[in-house]
Amino acid sequence: MKNLITDIAGVRVGHAHDERLASGVTAILFDTPAVASIDVRGGGPGIRDGVLLEPVNTVEQVDGFTLSGGSAFGLDSGGGVQAWLAEQGRGFSIGTATIPIVPGGVIFDMLNGGDKAWGQFSPYRELGYQAAAAASDAFALGSVGAGLGATTANYKGGLGSASATTPGGIMVGAIAAVNAIGSVTIGDGPWFWSAPYEVGDEFGGCGMPQHFTDEMLAVKIKGAAAATAENTTLVAVVTDALLTKTQVKRLAMMAQTGFARAIYPVHAPLDGDVVFAAATGNKPVDPLAGLTELGAIAANTVARAIARGVYEATALPFKDAQPAWRDQFRR
Template structure:
């Protein structure tokens, strides 16, 4: 287990909340910054599901956003962001337009509708509930919120996959904190970012061991035909350093290095991998960009691994049981 990695809510100006649907494995998570934060985004996967990402371009007008929503439910889950907007408006947060305020809440979704009744997915009420639950305490991790229905290692078929989840981590240097929240629903396998140990992913045909998809592909094994967009790792990296909007964009870009350390393969044609960046500036301090970017990539890598280490197995009536890391599967010899 990765010990004492901190969490994203240690970033000043950030709170985090989850809503997990009890009817099937799905949910949403929110990262709130009601006082505003400069934002950036980098979409690396070829099959993304997103909302309000264009406003984050460094050359565009809006300079600050007020929250990020991560959700299951595929494209339907984007509706959860409407609930986040409504909750923030009730708190008086948002862009001042004279006659009121418009909370700006970019969002990204992952595909989890293969588990149970696909007509049950996060909506505006779920987004609102996640905001109501938001605190600055350590967020729950594993099979909760946007990670409730996450599944990893589907290259050789859904029935040979394993349970994914959501995880968080943070690091602090010279009074500046960088944290990440990552919901991992990757097509690929997930590795320990420090030891290189294979944690979860595609299993052997009998389901009893980890296959190691990379090795299988290198020796010429054929992957199963994969539904486009049925995978995705989404997340937020946040800092309380004082940064500019272009720097936030670069922070999101470099943070994907953390995904590449923990997931293989990553950024595929069937993944919609998307990372948002937030800079609250509330530490009142700056930090060299080399250090800042290093912390961001490390926080993302650790958060991704924790999403797997803390996930729980899932059993859906009429479907194969999907095991988790704690079931103790090891790579096949």
């Protein structure tokens, strides 16, 4: 167990990023197609193939997900992942055609100091291809891939992941690109809102403050009144349970609860918060109590992944770059 989403058998993750660009891509790939769905609660989402994932629509399975920086330009990254999968002969067969299915989402990291003057075509398609080619069962956290250019209201955002197992042996993992309009910490202190769900010292073991002050509960908003402030936390949740597409939709909805446990405020008009969810396995789950338990643990796992993304992040090498949590509280 690596405490990563790749603890789920058949899941691989790869990153590609450009330090000068201060942005990147993370690809989540499945060795065999996975039943998938989606839950969207942010007011400004940027999504590729999101409607495809609704239970009323035909395609049941996907070959992977893509998380990317670059705002709407980053949607090109899905084409790069799709190109790599096509080379492997992967995809949805329609007659003699094979089409890889790769939904994805983007974060807004266009104002973080990186050089976004890329010319006629954005680099995200190539970054998507590189991320897919790099996918494995071990991957870095923090300022990497889709988390390279991420920020929050007070500390550098990043890429986090976590995993858990239900008492019945069902596994669930989450990966998060944390670029929230709100804060992942309580005030400007070392404590994470996710602290009640922490396993070991995976994000510092700081616990909760002894008491809450008005300053701790004050709403911190990245960019404040700036009309250009745009943000998003992207999450993918994967389980090795055997679920229908409708059940995966419910899993995504319950997992989204983890955002509220980890970020304050969240699901705002300028957030694009999205949970992609997938089921890869053949372990049956009771459709009522079992799915409820799985969803509750998935939400906890999402909260942990979000905290780890900020805990593991490092500051961008630019003047006036947002400080990282570790710059203030090295642990």
